[in-house]
Amino acid sequence: MIEVKKGIYREDTDGAVLTVKLSKEFFEKEPIMQAIHEYTNDYTVSMHPLPENFVGVSFSKKDNIEFNEELVNLFSNRVIDYQIRRDILKDSGHIRDIIVEYAYSPIKKKSN
Amino acid sequence: MQNKYGFIPFQFEKFDQDHVLLVNLAGDHYFLPTEVFSLFIAYKISTSSDVYKTLKSKFFTFEDSRELEYAVDLLANQIRSKQRYLQDFTSLQMIEVTNYCNLKCSYCHASTVSLEEVELKKADGLQTDILDNILDKIFQSPSKDIKVELQGGEPLANWKSTKYLIENAYARGLQFSCRNTEIILCTNLLLINNEKLNILKKYNVQISTSLDGTEELHDKHRITSNGVGSYKTFIEKLYTTRKALGDDTVNALLTVSRDNLFRLPEVIDEYIHLGFSGAFIRALNPYGMATKNIDTLGYSVEDFVSEYIKALNYIIELNKQGTFFVDYYSSLLLSRILTPFSTGFMDLQTPAGAGISGAIYDFNGDVYPTDESRMLARVGDTRFKIGNVVSNTYDEIFNNPILKDITEKSVLYTTTSCSNCVYNAYCGSDPIRNFVESGDIVGYRPNSAFCKKNKLLFKYLLKIIQENDNDIMNVFWSWISRKNIGTIRV
Secondary structure, eight states: OEEEETTEEEOOOOSSEEEEEEETTTOOHHHHHHHHHTTTTTEEEEEEEETTTEEEEEEEEOTTOOOOTTHHHHHHHHHHHHHHHHHHHHHHHHHHHHHHHHHTSOGGGGGO | OOOSOEEOOEEEEEOSSSEEEEEETTOOEEEEEHHHHHHHHTTOSOTTSHHHHHHHHTTSEESSHHHHHHHHHHHHHHHHHHTGGGGGTTOEEEEEOOSEESOOOTTOTTOOEEGGGSOHHHHTOOOHHHHHHHHHHHTTSOOSEEEEEEESSOGGGGHHHHHHHHHHHHHHHHHOTTOEEEEEEEOOSTTOOHHHHHHHHHTTOEEEEEOOSSHHHHHHHSBOTTOOBOHHHHHHHHHHHHHHHOGGGEEEEEEEOHHHHTTHHHHHHHHHHTTOSEEEEEEOOSSHHHHHTHHHHOOOHHHHHHHHHHHHHHHHHHHHTTOOOEEHHHHHHHHHHHOSOOOOOGGGBSSOOBTTTEEEEOTTSEEESSHHHHHHHHTTOOTTOOEETTTSOHHHHHTOHHHHHHHHTTOGGGSTTGGGOTTTTTOOBOHHHHHHHHSSSSOOGGGOHHHHHHHHHHHHHHHHHHHTOHHHHHHHHHHHHTOOHHHHOO
């Protein structure tokens, strides 16, 4: 098993299935699922719990699509991106809600 | 320990090797060096640094409640400006006057019926009760700007109805002094004559026509049912029309097939040669004959974008050398990236412009939220019909649950993939196209051609903006402001 990025490991592939292990210490369920969604056109992707606070993501080939050499790196980057977005939103999500509510409210609301 | 600054919501994506692109809720963007981005999101940038000050000035961050209140106020107002089209409910009112056409284009999206296949008199029928009801509904729209777009088929194939609609739309427009009423005729021009031109001139009708390039390229697809090319007659009628109505009353739409895709500079030259000041380079859409003939007409998204970019660069160079010529689609995307204003293009709104920016009335009185949903109905799928002008009231039509469903499911900020896309402040949803491509109006982005095309184009335009070449930026601003580059050059 090779550590690709901090908290992300690539398991040896048997040729048909490629599995990535992600540490729950760094990654939540939603960012992982959002990244998975981007790969569902080319691969059958499943997510499953693993021992020791890990979650596994397995990619199976669809039709004759080969595993992209960069698949694990690209997928890892996407998970990290989505986790960062989620972290930022934890700090700023309430601000977004205020802005959107104000933007779509009748103009007179401000003077009330 | 409390962080020294807070984040105002933004989207981001690694843009190139050295930069991360940040876009805030109102669409203001900033290219942040990658290493600075890492420090920024870890709350480690010095608040006295220049880069931090820029981030603050563009409303990506704040330090205290006063700054936050100011940012909320400003961003909300910018969003409101960009969403202005919601208050123009419903500005673009399209009427399919007839589904008969005197041409038989191999890519026809509208699934028209060839005139030669039917009795001519059928095509020229006039049902004033339906047309009056259509106009009743159109002028119940609360929008201050009403664009009545007459299309088909070929509207001139049913001149009685076209003339009736022009005269009566104009008259109704005069009843509302606070309203701007504009009438646009979408026509291939072939049936135009002096009698018709007199009417068009009298009522100040604008013309939207089609041109695919040189004679050879135009006549590959824009042919009669006998296979005869239409270019020569088109040119003759174009000059007659311009002479009668004025040079600036005729615009043209370019449909890109496999035949002209790889020859776009040649097509642009033809547009300029014929006196057009811009082109809307339209990719084939998955409707009507374009779907049936996709094997001979089609191309990949990658090929389209690659050739489009070459054409865009060609057009930019022409402008730099003094020829004012607008690429209308790029101009639209640039307006979204560089200005806080609303753009009226209904295929790229969130929520979708379907029924909100525009609606289409079929010649039988049926109402659809988009031209494309009416195209689907033409091939037997009427699931998006929202009413009929005779049997339904305005409220019943525009409060239709189908339209509400489309609107609710076409908000990018709540759509999988789009909600986290860095381009979502500039982009929009095309629910009917989503349905055609994926069987679902929400759509499936991982294989969406619409999504892939727009992402590639946004990225390319932002790359040019990042390079900030003065001459090119002058061209872009001349397109946005529709002014010759000489008048805006800095």
